[in-house]
Amino acid sequence: MPGTSDEVRGMKMVLRSAGAPETRPGEQAAFDPGRRRFMVGAAGLTFGVAAGVPDFLGLGGRQARASGVQEVVLNPWVTLSTDGTVFIMSPAAEMGQGSLTALPVILADEMDADWAKVRIVPAPPRGKLYGNPLFGGEQYTAGSATVRGYFDNLRRFGAQVRYVLMENAARHWNVPLAELATEPGAVVHAKSGRRLAYGEIAAFAKIPERAPEVQVEPVAKAQFRLIGRDVGRIDVPSKVNGTATYSIDVQVPGMLYGAILRQPVEGAAPERIEDAAARAVEGVIGIVPLKYGVGVLAETPWAAFKAKDALKVTWSRSARGWGFSNEKGFEQFAAIARDLAKKGVAWDSKGDVAAAMARAATVVEGEYRADYCYHAQMEPLNSVAAVSAKGDSVEVWVGTQSQTITVAAVAQALGIPESRVKFHNFLLGGGFGRRGNRDVEFIVDSVLMSKAAGRPVKVIWTREDDVKNGRFRPLYVNRIRAGLDASGRIVAWHHRVVCDEVLAFMDPVRYKVSKGRDNIAMRGTELPTYAIPDQLAEGLQQPTGMRTNPLRAIGVGQNSFANEVFIDELAARQGVDPVEFRLRLLANTPLGERARRVIEEVARMADWKRKRPGRGLGVAYLDYSGTQLAGIAEVSVDRASGAIRVHRFWCAIDCGLAVQPDNVIAQTESSIVYGLGLALTERITIEDGQVRQSNFSDYHVPRMRDLPQLEIKLVPTRNPPTGAGQMGTPLVAPAISNAVFQLTGVRLRQQPMLPERVKLALAAAPGSA
Amino acid sequence: MSQKITTTLTVNGRRHTVTALPDTPLLWILREELKLTGTKFGCGVGQCGACTVHIDGRPNYACLNKIADLEGRSVTTIEGLSPDGSHPLQRAWIAEQVPQCGYCQSGQIMRAAALLREKPRPTRAEIVEYMSPNICRCGTYYRIVRAIERAAREA
Numbered sequence: 014m015p016g017t018s019d020e021v022r023g024m025k026m027v028l029r030s031a032g033a034p035e036t037r038p039g040e041q042a043a044f045d046p047g048r049r050r051f052m053v054g055a056a057g058l059t060f061g062v063a064a065g066v067p068d069f070l071g072l073g074g075r076q077a078r079a080s081g082v083q084e085v086v087l088n089p090w091v092t093l094s095t096d097g098t099v100f101i102m103s104p105a106a107e108m109g110q111g112s113l114t115a116l117p118v119i120l121a122d123e124m125d126a127d128w129a130k131v132r133i134v135p136a137p138p139r140g141k142l143y144g145n146p147l148f149g150g151e152q153y154t155a156g157s158a159t160v161r162g163y164f165d166n167l168r169r170f171g172a173q174v175r176y177v178l179m180e181n182a183a184r185h186w187n188v189p190l191a192e193l194a195t196e197p198g199a200v201v202h203a204k205s206g207r208r209l210a211y212g213e214i215a216a217f218a219k220i221p222e223r224a225p226e227v228q229v230e231p232v233a234k235a236q237f238r239l240i241g242r243d244v245g246r247i248d249v250p251s252k253v254n255g256t257a258t259y260s261i262d263v264q265v266p267g268m269l270y271g272a273i274l275r276q277p278v279e280g281a282a283p284e285r286i287e288d289a290a291a292r293a294v295e296g297v298i299g300i301v302p303l304k305y306g307v308g309v310l311a312e313t314p315w316a317a318f319k320a321k322d323a324l325k326v327t328w329s330r331s332a333r334g335w336g337f338s339n340e341k342g343f344e345q346f347a348a349i350a351r352d353l354a355k356k357g358v359a360w361d362s363k364g365d366v367a368a369a370m371a372r373a374a375t376v377v378e379g380e381y382r383a384d385y386c387y388h389a390q391m392e393p394l395n396s397v398a399a400v401s402a403k404g405d406s407v408e409v410w411v412g413t414q415s416q417t418i419t420v421a422a423v424a425q426a427l428g429i430p431e432s433r434v435k436f437h438n439f440l441l442g443g444g445f446g447r448r449g450n451r452d453v454e455f456i457v458d459s460v461l462m463s464k465a466a467g468r469p470v471k472v473i474w475t476r477e478d479d480v481k482n483g484r485f486r487p488l489y490v491n492r493i494r495a496g497l498d499a500s501g502r503i504v505a506w507h508h509r510v511v512c513d514e515v516l517a518f519m520d521p522v523r524y525k526v527s528k529g530r531d532n533i534a535m536r537g538t539e540l541p542t543y544a545i546p547d548q549l550a551e552g553l554q555q556p557t558g559m560r561t562n563p564l565r566a567i568g569v570g571q572n573s574f575a576n577e578v579f580i581d582e583l584a585a586r587q588g589v590d591p592v593e594f595r596l597r598l599l600a601n602t603p604l605g606e607r608a609r610r611v612i613e614e615v616a617r618m619a620d621w622k623r624k625r626p627g628r629g630l631g632v633a634y635l636d637y638s639g640t641q642l643a644g645i646a647e648v649s650v651d652r653a654s655g656a657i658r659v660h661r662f663w664c665a666i667d668c669g670l671a672v673q674p675d676n677v678i679a680q681t682e683s684s685i686v687y688g689l690g691l692a693l694t695e696r697i698t699i700e701d702g703q704v705r706q707s708n709f710s711d712y713h714v715p716r717m718r719d720l721p722q723l724e725i726k727l728v729p730t731r732n733p734p735t736g737a738g739q740m741g742t743p744l745v746a747p748a749i750s751n752a753v754f755q756l757t758g759v760r761l762r763q764q765p766m767l768p769e770r771v772k773l774a775l776a777a778a779p780g781s782a
Numbered sequence: 783m784s785q786k787i788t789t790t791l792t793v794n795g796r797r798h799t800v801t802a803l804p805d806t807p808l809l810w811i812l813r814e815e816l817k818l819t820g821t822k823f824g825c826g827v828g829q830c831g832a833c834t835v836h837i838d839g840r841p842n843y844a845c846l847n848k849i850a851d852l853e854g855r856s857v858t859t860i861e862g863l864s865p866d867g868s869h870p871l872q873r874a875w876i877a878e879q880v881p882q883c884g885y886c887q888s889g890q891i892m893r894a895a896a897l898l899r900e901k902p903r904p905t906r907a908e909i910v911e912y913m914s915p916n917i918c919r920c921g922t923y924y925r926i927v928r929a930i931e932r933a934a935r936e937a
Contacts, residue, residue: 108883109920253871313802313803444883476830714919717914
């Protein structure tokens with residue numbers, strides 16, 4: 014490895030015991046990611062590979078530390094020190110959602126660990142051990158599926174560890190195991206008043222070869238010590254003093270900087286490159302032609318950016334996306350949505366919707382649209398890679414939503430086995446779906462550039478790169494038909510979703526096994542709690558050549574907008590109060606009962622029936638992966654400008670058991686603010702296949718002055734946890750649209766509800782002057 | 783073709799002499815030369831506030847200030863806000879569990895520190911107005927307000 018990080022690679026990592034946080038002499042010293050581990054707070058955080066967990070695959074392994082302290086690997090998740098420190102693997106990416114802390118809390122609770130002695134270790138990329146069961150064993154952090162997906166297993170692993178410790182104590186004291194109990198961090202024998210701390214047991218513990226069969230109490234009955242109590246996120250202290258480390262902060266010896274002028278349209282290739290001006294920038298080392306763009310290698314980021322801007326490239330014009338635009342998309346998609354002869358792929362189907370529709374007394378239709386929108390995670394995409402001189406191994410420093418997908422993609426890019434990829438994990442400066450696509454193009458960037466340079470390279474996307482080469486929530490046309498019986502009851506529901514392909518583009522591996530069912534595009538069309546006997550949701554995803562990705566709340570963000578505005582329209586047609594209408598529609602099931610509770614709760618919070626002069630109220634309800642939530646917006650409209658102001662927002666959420674209640678509130682605040690931007694201001698426009706926007710100056714995300722007063726109520730229930738990271742996002746747009754209707758009588762059927770659109774809608778309304 | 787220049791400036795109380803292209807933003811000097819990576823790159827055009835530092839005591843964008851204009855100036859970054867991370871805002875930020883992804887928070891705290899220096903007991907409306915240049919995509923704004931109010935109260 015030419016001038017690279019041999020010292021990093023050779024570095025033996027030592028996990029420090031609790032109470033002896035690693036000191037970092039010389040804040041100004043070159044950042045050496047192998048050495049710079051941070052240990053934070055009571056439950057320390059070690060970032061990077063888990064090389065310090067000795068022999069983490071070999072059950073029963075035992076290693077001495079310099080201090081004489083021994084570490085015993087209990088299972089791939091838990092390593093116990095003779096000094097009492099408990100190292101717990103955390104398998105998810107930390108991008109702000111708090112899983113890094115929440116997952117170990119689940120295990121520690123069942124193991125009855127003393128939280129003050131817990132050290133959290135980010136798990137290395139080993140899908141078989143640390144994968145999320147909901148994602149086929151990939152370590153993939155998305156879909157608010159982390160706590161939901163790992164919950165049962167973590168409880169079981171924790172219970173197994175506790176059992177093994179008790180069994181060892183029983184043998185040590187020669188007493189029946191049934192006479193033993195635990196208190197946090199210790200096994201106790203009440204009869205004799207004896208007590209063995211977990212660390213003491215570690216010194217003599219015999220670890221069974223096979224995990225013991227242990228049952229855990231069902232959630233409804235279990236007693237928890239840590240779950241439900243806010244322990245404080247372990248990453249927070251490092252995020253207030255500048256020490257939290259993201260991949261963009263990494264420096265390795267001998268490193269160059271890379272910037273890439275990327276294809277303006279997916280699939281376009283550089284045909285002619287004029288790089289004289291770029292090469293003339295002082296500090297530029299080289300120009301690297303790539304299949305998908307032109308890279309610049311330079312001594313500083315600034316030189317790399319300047320040179321990238323000085324490149325002139327002519328692109329091939331054969332890619333599908335050229336010529337496309339939002340207008341063309343809406344026109345094409347709307348025509349497809351209306352043409353019932355064009356069948357889609359059934360996403361969700363119940364009963365016989367055609368027959369039910371034919372029997373219906375009335376059929377009502379509604380059409381809803383959404384423009385492309387952009388993730389706008391605060392940390393622009395970036396990565397660091399060091400490819401060996403022979404090109405047969407690589408080291409990468411990244412923030413990614415999937416450790417395992419990243420290792421596979423990097424190995425593929427170099428044509429080397431995955432075992433030759435050394436992976437260093439970092440915090441993510443936001444993900445929201447942008448850092449989890451199968452090709453992780455922002456990571457392959459640095460790998461290709463390092464290979465070309467023969468040196469380590471950090472590739473940084475500018476914000477303009479990040480916007481122009483965004484992978485967006487698709488453009489949507491949703492068309493819903495509802496069949497009503499003579500009494501106005503909904504008997505049939507047919508939802509057609511026409512939008513760009515998402516799954517096929519972002520994850521061809523998952524798409525292959527999906528049989529054309531695009532879950533990213535289609536989620537949210539299913540209506541599990543509304544008692545509508547015959548339902549069909551059809552997906553008609555279109556290959557437009559546009560770049561797409563999951564974006565916080567995926568398809569639910571638009572499909573629920575369509576559902577909940579349409580429901581409101583049906584309520585208005587029948588002159589029924591929108592809250593009452595939804596309550597009547599709820600199925601008489603346990604989930605329906607939970608839905609009722611959040612709708613009634615949010616109506617109470619907002620004092621729903623009270624009229625406010627100059628203001629409108631609108632409600633929306635949502636089942637999102639089983640999480641029940643309802644929101645109410647209070648709005649006013651400036652008729653001159655068309656600007657909507659959201660003054661207040663109320664939300665009631667039931668996500669089952671809340672592992673970290675304050676974090677559920679924080680995530681709900683977060684997802685509501687995110688939804689506010691998507692609802693009102695955030696739009697990507699495509700012209701001739703290319704992105705028009707470039708930065709926060711023309712892509713407007715919510716700022717502090719844009720916020721409503723917000724009130725969130727967590728409605729706790731003893732159900733298994735169902736996710737909280739993004740659930741609030743889809744509530745916001747329909748609640749706002751429905752509130753504008755209550756105030757003005759005008760329906761807004763397209764996201765974002767931009768002032769010019771509101772003005773047009775108001776002007777077109779019957780009776781408007 | 784512009785040539786590199788040498789500039790001497792004070793960062794967190796220490797004098798540094800750096801050599802760089804004259805139009806190099808302070809941001810990249812701080813991050814890549816001085817290894818003060820707490821100051822973040824967000825937009826490069828003064829639209830997001832992730833790179834907020836104090837220049838001669840006033841909040842400013844490290845991405846917009848060129849090194850050529852900083853001769854003799856004094857810069858404070860998040861690493862220099864307090865010797866041990868115990869500034870009232872930093873403590874309040876932890877107490878209110880403000881950060882999510884955390885990427886914007888150095889800039890948020892630096893901006894809030896400037897606010898409290900100008901106005902030790904700001905009203906809520908003043909906080910909102912003063913803090914609006916800084917974007918937090920995780921939407922931690924409500925907690926930022928609470929943390930500033932707490933720091934003002936407890937300082």
